[in-house]
Amino acid sequence: MICYYIVMTETIEELQEILRDDPYNFQARRTLSIELLDNGFDQEAKQNLLYLVRTFPDNAELLYNLGIAYEKLKDYEKAERAYLRAIVISPETDFYYNLGLTYIEMQEWGKAIVALKHVVDVEPNDSNTFFNLGLCFFNKEEYEVAIEYFNKTIELNPNDLFAYFYLGNIFEYMGQKDLAVSAYQHVIQIAPDYSWAYFNIGSIAYEEGKYEAAIQYLKETVKHNPHDIKAYTIMSQIYTTHDMKDDAVNIVAEGLTNNPQNADLLYLRAQLHKIDGDNENYERDIASALKNRQTLTLPLEKVQYEYSKIHEEMEKVREEQREQEEKEKQEEAERLKQEAELKKEQEDEEQSENDESDAQSEEDEEPSEESDEEDSEDENEDLDESDGDGAEDGMFGVNDVLDDDDDE
Numbered sequence: 001m002i003c004y005y006i007v008m009t010e011t012i013e014e015l016q017e018i019l020r021d022d023p024y025n026f027q028a029r030r031t032l033s034i035e036l037l038d039n040g041f042d043q044e045a046k047q048n049l050l051y052l053v054r055t056f057p058d059n060a061e062l063l064y065n066l067g068i069a070y071e072k073l074k075d076y077e078k079a080e081r082a083y084l085r086a087i088v089i090s091p092e093t094d095f096y097y098n099l100g101l102t103y104i105e106m107q108e109w110g111k112a113i114v115a116l117k118h119v120v121d122v123e124p125n126d127s128n129t130f131f132n133l134g135l136c137f138f139n140k141e142e143y144e145v146a147i148e149y150f151n152k153t154i155e156l157n158p159n160d161l162f163a164y165f166y167l168g169n170i171f172e173y174m175g176q177k178d179l180a181v182s183a184y185q186h187v188i189q190i191a192p193d194y195s196w197a198y199f200n201i202g203s204i205a206y207e208e209g210k211y212e213a214a215i216q217y218l219k220e221t222v223k224h225n226p227h228d229i230k231a232y233t234i235m236s237q238i239y240t241t242h243d244m245k246d247d248a249v250n251i252v253a254e255g256l257t258n259n260p261q262n263a264d265l266l267y268l269r270a271q272l273h274k275i276d277g278d279n280e281n282y283e284r285d286i287a288s289a290l291k292n293r294q295t296l297t298l299p300l301e302k303v304q305y306e307y308s309k310i311h312e313e314m315e316k317v318r319e320e321q322r323e324q325e326e327k328e329k330q331e332e333a334e335r336l337k338q339e340a341e342l343k344k345e346q347e348d349e350e351q352s353e354n355d356e357s358d359a360q361s362e363e364d365e366e367p368s369e370e371s372d373e374e375d376s377e378d379e380n381e382d383l384d385e386s387d388g389d390g391a392e393d394g395m396f397g398v399n400d401v402l403d404d405d406d407d408e
Contacts (some may be wrong), residue, residue: 011035026052033065042072060089067098076106093122100132109136127156131163143170161190168200177204195225203234211238226258229265229297236268240275248272263289263296267303279317283310 015032018025029048036045046069052062067082083099086092096118103112113136119129134149147170153163168183181204187197202217215238221231232255239248249272255265270285286307293300 009039037068042069045069058089060086064095071102076102093119104132109140112136125156127153127160131160138166143174146170159190161187161194180204193224195221195228199228199231206234214238229259229262232265233268261292263292267298279310279314283314286310
């Protein structure tokens with residue numbers, strides 16, 4: 001018994017409820033299988049259909065639906081077997097059509113053509129079948145036949161943009177560029193946001209040297225598909241070769257904004273740094289491109305070799321810089337040492353001069369004291385002499401007085 005534990009549509013839940021009550025209600029199970037397929041529950045649909053096919057092995061419709069389930073699950077070999085079993089029982093055009101689509105997925109172009117021709121024999125106005133036949137002959141590189149089928153597709157459905165697109169591709173391969181551009185223009189008229197049509201017109205203009213037109217269409221390309229790395233690349237090449245470096249830098253920057261880790265764009269930016277002589281950033285972006293090599297479309301060996309060369313060169317530059325820095329440090333240390341020694345000498349000289357000045361000052365002060373002492377001694381001698389004279393004067397005066405008294 002098959003059980004489900006997923007959230008599904010109301011119809012699916014109702015059918016599940018019926019089967020819980022009656023597991024052998026084959027009509028309910030068949031309806032459930034179709035609902036599951038239509039709502040993307042392919043694995044669950046396959047399980048139900050296998051159960052039903054084992055019960056009803058000769059039911060072509062069940063085998064056909066089982067083939068659809070396998071096809072959606074990309075198990076094409078089992079899808080092929082289911083469709084072939086269904087065709088043996090009942091050769092319906094739908095069975096042949098889906099078998100043809102399965103062969104296309106398997107790239108079995110010849111088998112696909114046989115199956116699809118069964119369909120157009122019965123349904124000659126089915127544009128999808130004619131388109132798929134055109135696709136088979138396109139991949140077989142039988143371009144003239146492919147053109148017939150694509151034109152028949154457009155005749156039946158004038159808005160089939162893919163038929164126009166493949167016609168454009170064929171005309172490009174055949175060198176009929178004007179017809180190719182016309183086909184791509186039809187694509188743009190039908191689907192104005194179909195970026196591949198803009199890109200292909202831009203690429204043709206670039207190859208023909210019509211650079212302004214190329215830029216115009218390539219800008220439309222990245223407007224509708226900002227992840228089209230090839231469009232950014234071509235625009236950068238156009239700008240670079242026409243000395244429009246700022247525009248090249250800007251377009252690559254825009255590309256990296258939308259695709260930050262893309263190796264091809266990092267490599268492009270590296271080349272712009274190389275043109276500028278900015279080897280440091282050139283080396284950095286080449287290294288980043290190699291780091292993100294999973295998005296690199298350029299030959300890996302080429303980029304690795306380019307990196308090894310610039311890395312070796314930059315290592316020499318960095319070594320020279322280190323030596324220069326060390327030399328400058330030593331020179332600065334020597335300069336500071338000399339300044340310190342000079343300063344010390346100056347300080348010593350100043351100190352010596354100060355000491356001499358102080359000593360001289362002291363010498364100048366010592367004679368002054370001796371002079372004072374001599375002056376003092378002279379004064380004392382004068383006083384002594386003065387006292388002697390005075391004594392004598394006094395003595396004479398007293399005697400004179402005494403003499404005067406005696407006379408009296």
